[in-house]
Amino acid sequence: MDSQYILLLSVLDAGKSFGELALINPDCIRNATIISDCSAHLLSVQRELFNQCLRTAQTAEFQAKLDFVRSCEFFNKWNPRLKRQAAMSLRKGSFRFNQFIIRQGEPVNGIAYIIR
Known part of the structure; x- marks a missing residue:
């Protein structure tokens, strides 16, 4: 597969799942290709x-x-299809008091939203 057409969306660790969205959605069409590294x-x-x-x-x-x-508000002007794709890519995480979430000088690989 030509790497110029590959977009890395996520790296999944042991215990994580993929494919459930194709089972949840009534059209049951896969919306991503998964490649093991x-x-x-x-x-x-x-x-x-x-x-x-x-x-x-x-x-x-x-x-x-x-x-x-x-x-x-960030997603207000996005069309419904893009909003669904954004929802599919969200990963929830938890952090303890005083735990580093992002460190200054680290490469940027996404955006974080505080939900609670």
């Missing part, structure tokens, strides 16, 4: 089991991200 072992959940066990939680998590994007 090292040897990896995966576990998969079939659609039927996903629908029985995980769909409610995954849908609620995505809806919360989409609600945030819709309420954030």
Whole structure:
């Protein structure tokens, strides 16, 4: 694959998932290509089991991200499709008191929003 056409959106660590948005959305079309940059072992959940066990939680998590994007002034002028893509790319993190979030001089690789 020609690297000029590859856009790195995220690096996923052990325990993280991908593919759930294609199961949540009714059109079930993949919206990204996932490429491993090292040897990896995966576990998969079939659609039927996903629908029985995980769909409610995954849908609620995505809806919360989409609600945030819709309420954030930064995204006001974005069209609905771009807002959905922004919601898909959001990753939630937690930080302890006095923990560094970003250090001066580090390369910039994204934007952070304080939610609480």
